[in-house]
Amino acid sequence: KVVLPDNIATKENIVGVVNKALHLMTDYVAEVVTKLYTENPPQKSPNPASEISDEQIEKIAQKAADKAVNKRYEKLDATADTAMHRIYNLVNGAVWAAIPKWSYIIFIIAVLAAGGFGYGFFYQLNENSKLKDVEWLYRYERLWWEGKQQEDLLRREKIFAVGTQHEQDSIKNRTRQLEKSRHIEETFLYFNPTEK
Known part of the structure; x- marks a missing residue:
């Protein structure tokens, strides 16, 4: 019979950590884009029709932040899935399945x-x-x-x-x-x- 310690990571713990990391990453990217925009405001264009509005800049910044978060989330999600698979195999007695294939x-x-x-x-x-x-x-x-x-x-x-x-x-x-x-x-x- 396998007895697990109380402080072992569960799926809920891993999902919580991933979500927290994503939230922090989104906030960080938004802060960086905002800081760059405020410190280096766009030059006024001689042609008023070609000027970019604040709304368009916010949309572009949000899209960039979303893309960065999605890529980070995919990597974290894959890592979390691998960790969960190994923990599941260890808990259910399939120790051989938890060992990496390269070994x-x-x-x-x-x-x-x-x-x-x-x-x-x-x-x-x-x-x-x-x-x-x-x-x-x-x-x-x-x-x-x-x-x-x-x-x-x-x-x-x-x-x-x-x-x-x-x-x-x-x-x-x-x-x-x-x-x-x-x-x-x-x-x-x-x-x-x-x-x-």
Whole structure:
């Protein structure tokens, strides 16, 4: 059960505030127009037929004031409707409807980003684990190389560690040729070799 405090805004409060603001706005616009007219009276026209009467000036001022008030009223009315809609949803338990729509978008983006980062993290962790296994296999196998073979192995290690891209590609191409000539490329059972 939702219990609301006594000082929460009601529709009557909001309508009262809007009406008071409109009344003050109308009075203010009328005062400004009157002040401008009294401080800067219109110049007497040499042609009496083209003179504007006080009544016409009052009508023009009233129309300008009414337009300003109407625009202000529309904005205040829209704000009051939004506030009433949210208060109604909170009172009637529809909390989800009171939350702005942009916050849903931000929440969805955050969840998708977190999911993407999580997937990427675990994928990279898995790849790293496979590389460590291959590293240990290589370290074990290189123990059995001796003499000239070991010198060739150390030379190839140096090329892959600090050699040029051309030297590395040359060894990769030679490796592919040897695998194909010995039909070793068909025997990869526990990992898929990269072609990069």
